[in-house]
Amino acid sequence: MRFSFENNVLDADLRELTCAGVAVPLQPQVFDLLLYLVAQRARVVSKDDLISQIWSDRIVSDSALNSRINAARKALGDDGATQRLIKTIPRKGFRFVADVREEAAAAPVPAEPATVRPRAAADRPAIAVLAFENMSGDPAQDYFGDGISEDILTALSRQRWFMVIARNSSFTYKGRPVHIRQIAEELGVRYIVEGSVRKADNRVRITAQLNDATTGSHLWAERYDRDLVDVFAVQDEITNAIAAAIEPQIHAAENFRSHRKPPASLDAWDLLMRALSHYWRVTRQDHEIAKALLERAIAIDPNYGQALSVLAVNHMFGVHLGWTELAAAAPAAEAAALAAVRCDHEDAWAHAALGSVYFSTRRLADALSEFEQALALNPNFSLAQGYCALVLSYAGRPKESFAAAQRAIRLSPRDPSLGIYYGIAGYARFTERQYDEAIALAREAIRHRGDLTGAYRVLAVSAGMTGDGALAEMALGELRRTQPGISLHWIATQLPWASDADREHYLEGFRRAGLR
Numbered sequence: 001m002r003f004s005f006e007n008n009v010l011d012a013d014l015r016e017l018t019c020a021g022v023a024v025p026l027q028p029q030v031f032d033l034l035l036y037l038v039a040q041r042a043r044v045v046s047k048d049d050l051i052s053q054i055w056s057d058r059i060v061s062d063s064a065l066n067s068r069i070n071a072a073r074k075a076l077g078d079d080g081a082t083q084r085l086i087k088t089i090p091r092k093g094f095r096f097v098a099d100v101r102e103e104a105a106a107a108p109v110p111a112e113p114a115t116v117r118p119r120a121a122a123d124r125p126a127i128a129v130l131a132f133e134n135m136s137g138d139p140a141q142d143y144f145g146d147g148i149s150e151d152i153l154t155a156l157s158r159q160r161w162f163m164v165i166a167r168n169s170s171f172t173y174k175g176r177p178v179h180i181r182q183i184a185e186e187l188g189v190r191y192i193v194e195g196s197v198r199k200a201d202n203r204v205r206i207t208a209q210l211n212d213a214t215t216g217s218h219l220w221a222e223r224y225d226r227d228l229v230d231v232f233a234v235q236d237e238i239t240n241a242i243a244a245a246i247e248p249q250i251h252a253a254e255n256f257r258s259h260r261k262p263p264a265s266l267d268a269w270d271l272l273m274r275a276l277s278h279y280w281r282v283t284r285q286d287h288e289i290a291k292a293l294l295e296r297a298i299a300i301d302p303n304y305g306q307a308l309s310v311l312a313v314n315h316m317f318g319v320h321l322g323w324t325e326l327a328a329a330a331p332a333a334e335a336a337a338l339a340a341v342r343c344d345h346e347d348a349w350a351h352a353a354l355g356s357v358y359f360s361t362r363r364l365a366d367a368l369s370e371f372e373q374a375l376a377l378n379p380n381f382s383l384a385q386g387y388c389a390l391v392l393s394y395a396g397r398p399k400e401s402f403a404a405a406q407r408a409i410r411l412s413p414r415d416p417s418l419g420i421y422y423g424i425a426g427y428a429r430f431t432e433r434q435y436d437e438a439i440a441l442a443r444e445a446i447r448h449r450g451d452l453t454g455a456y457r458v459l460a461v462s463a464g465m466t467g468d469g470a471l472a473e474m475a476l477g478e479l480r481r482t483q484p485g486i487s488l489h490w491i492a493t494q495l496p497w498a499s500d501a502d503r504e505h506y507l508e509g510f511r512r513a514g515l516r
Contacts, residue, residue, distance in 0.1 A: 003038045005085070005098040008076060009037055014168045017075060023187055024128045025077050025163035029054060029346075034072040037086060037096040063303045063341050069094060125254060127246075128164040129153040131174040134208070141342035144150040146171075147198040149208060152193060155243035158378040160347045161306060162250060163188060184213030191219075191250060194244075202228045208242050221251040244380040244411045247444055251276055271297035272307050279314050280416035284323045285453055290314050298336075305343035305350055312337035312353035313383075316360045319494070319497055321453040322483040326360060326494060333357050335478040348378035356387060362496040364395045364487040382411045388423045393428045394500045419448030423455040430462050430509070431502060438462040439471070453482045461509025476504035488515055 003010040009018045011036055017024045026034070033054050037045060054068075069088075070080060078085045085098045129152050150167060157164045165187050180192050195208035207468055209221035222245065226234045227267060227325035231242035255277040258270035266274075274475055275293035278286040283376030295305040315333035318324035334357045340350035368391050374384035389404035405425035409418065426441030439462045445455035463472035479486055488507055497503040 001232045002103050004008075004101040004103065007078075010035060014166070016166055016168060017118060019077075023165060023169040025165060025188065026075055027071065027163065028157075028198075029070045030068050030075065031438075033068050034075070037072070038100060039092060041096040041098075041100060044089050044093045044095045047189060049093065061457075067343065068302050070140070116447050125191060125250060125323065126165060126186050126187070127156060127191040127250070128165040128189045129156065129167075129172040129193045129270060130183070131171050132194070132208075133196040134494060135196045136200070138199075141197070141199055144199065144204075144231070144235075145195075148195070148197060148239060151239040152242050154437075155380055156193075156246065156381070157240055158348065159243075159247055160349070161247065162191075179214060180211050180213050183405060187360050190214055191253075193246065199228070200227055204228050204234065205380075206238050210246055212253055219253055220245060220434070240411065244382055244415075247380075248415060268297040268300040268304050268307060271300070272310065272321070275307075275310060275314075278315075278347075279310060282317075282417075282420070282449060283322070284318075284321075287314060287318045287321075287323055291318075303343050303348055305340045308340035309334045309342065309347065309349040309353040312340065313356050316356040319360050322485055324489065330357065330361055334361075346377055348374040348381045351377065352381065352384040352387060355384070355391070357388070359391050359394070360496060364391055364496065364498055367391045367472065368389075368395070380411060382408045382421070384418060385411060389421070391423060393431060393496070394497050394502070398428040398431040401425075419445045419452050419455065421445075423452055423458055426455065426458040426462070430458055430465075431505070433465075435462045435466045438476065439466070442475075451482050453479065456482060460513045460515070461506055464509040464511070464513030467512070476513050476515060486515070 001012045003012075006026075007020050011018070015028075015031055017026055017031065017034070033050065036050070036053050039050075046246075047062075050065060057425055069086065071084075073079055073086050076085050080088070083097075085096060087095050087097045089095055096121065099192055112232045124383075129149055132149045134142050134145045142451045153164060153167055153170070156162075180194070183192060184190065190213060192211045192213050194207065194211065195206060204226050206224045207221070208224075210218070210219045212219055213261050218259050222242070224241065226238070228234060237500075251273060254269070254273040258266065258273045261270060271293045275290040275297065278290040278293065291311065293513070294307050294311040294314065298311065300306055301307070310428065312333040315324065315329040315336070319329050321324045334354075337354040337357050340347065340353055344350060351370045351374040355367045357371060358364070358367035368388065371384050371388040371391060374381055375388065378384070385404055385408040389401045389408060391400075392401035392404055402425055405421050405428060408415075408421040409425070422445035423440050426445060429435075429438040429441060438458055442455045442459035442462065445452055446459070449455070460475035460479055463469075463475055488510060490505065491507060491510060495503070495506075499505075
């Protein structure tokens with residue numbers, strides 16, 4: 001069924017909203033809410049109705065419900081003041097009040113470029129994944145390229161930071177020589193993923209690139225050569241690698257874009273992108289700058305789930321690195337993380353944020369549960385994978401911790417937090433008393449990030465246990481530079497081990513390194 005009103009068409013079968021023939025990006029939950037309101041337009045829909053139909057009777061805050069209503073209004077060019085299409089009935093609920101025409105859905109016909117009006121860019125960036133080109137010369141191989149493209153689209157859709165255009169829109173350009181800038185204008189996106197697949201015998205070569213459609217520049221490109229021992233395994237591996245690589249590249253591009261804006265024009269998204277760039281630098285000064293930027297973003301939009309999530313993670317990371325006192329940071333961090341989960345319980349970042357709070361406050365089982373939930377929502381979330389490794393190491397499960405850290409490293413080899421993952425892997429090896437390997441991994445972490453407090457800790461304790469006095473002295477000196485307040489008392493009281501034996505092992509390494 002298709003519902004037409006004003007200049008919009010809501011297609012229930014294709015799950016698309018179009019305005020003047022141009023697809024309007026919508027989160028799945030917002031689409032469901034809008035479709036339900038339109039279908040039930042003959043009556044007032046109560047809050048309980050929406051919670052039952054859209055949230056399956058899960059607990060939902062008023063702010064989360066209102067944010068979805070506001071998103072639906074915004075997609076239609078409506079707002080809470082005019083309520084031209086979606087009207088709030090005080091103490092009753094909501095009603096869709098536009099004149100609607102119903103018709104059976106027909107096969108979609110691609111709009112001609114000349115008839116399409118460009119859409120203004122959304123507050124958050126939107127991304128389109130085009131069908132990968134089959135370079136094999138065999139039309140029967142189209143399925144493989146289409147499968148890669150669809151899997152990438154699905155994987156990116158799990159990342160709630162940006163909107164992903166539906167397959168039915170992005171795949172209409174398959175086999176058509178259309179410039180990416182025109183595609184971007186027609187779909188209303190900033191970024192476009194395109195690529196190609198070439199199969200020969202039992203080998204496959206897949207290329208992928210991320211384009212900034214507004215400038216025409218390539219932000220990222222990679223080539224993957226694989227043996228086709230297991231077609232689906234290869235497809236999964238490459239999909240995960242591409243999806244994990246794209247998110248930090250878009251964040252970097254959005255940060256660059258935000259720095260080109262006058263300070264007075266910055267919105268919550270711009271502030272969040274700037275905050276992330278400082279968060280990933282992992283220094284005390286950048287930690288404070290990120291905190292201030294996130295607080296500004298939340299002041300603009302108190303229900304901004306991503307900003308709340310990053311604020312909580314930033315607070316707890318500062319605690320773990322010794323920049324912030326646990327007692328001072330934990331209450332604010334937990335409040336922010338819980339608010340983020342209430343805003344969007346399907347956002348992996350929100351669960352990772354809550355997991356980071358539980359970790360630092362010694363609720364390790366709860367922390368693992370939250371990180372596992374984050375990874376269930378987005379298996380390509382390298383930060384959640386790395387944090388999960390950290391929790392496992394403090395929970396006395398070093399083999400699992402090392403494996404999880406290795407997955408984080410493989411998942412996103414260009415990740416800004418790569419040095420942190422190497423440091424976690426090093427600590428896992430230290431726990432297993434494999435000191436030489438722990439030293440090698442700590443050195444690799446420091447090679448990626450020269451001011452990484454956690455890596456210097458691992459290096460110091462491992463050198464202490466091997467009796468390498470020169471290395472221990474150097475590591476301890478660098479640690480005191482990056483964490484001036486480091487002491488045996490701080491280590492014993494601030495880090496959340498499940499096992500007293502593991503804590504004593506770590507303290508013994510520091511004693512031998514010369515820490516008092």
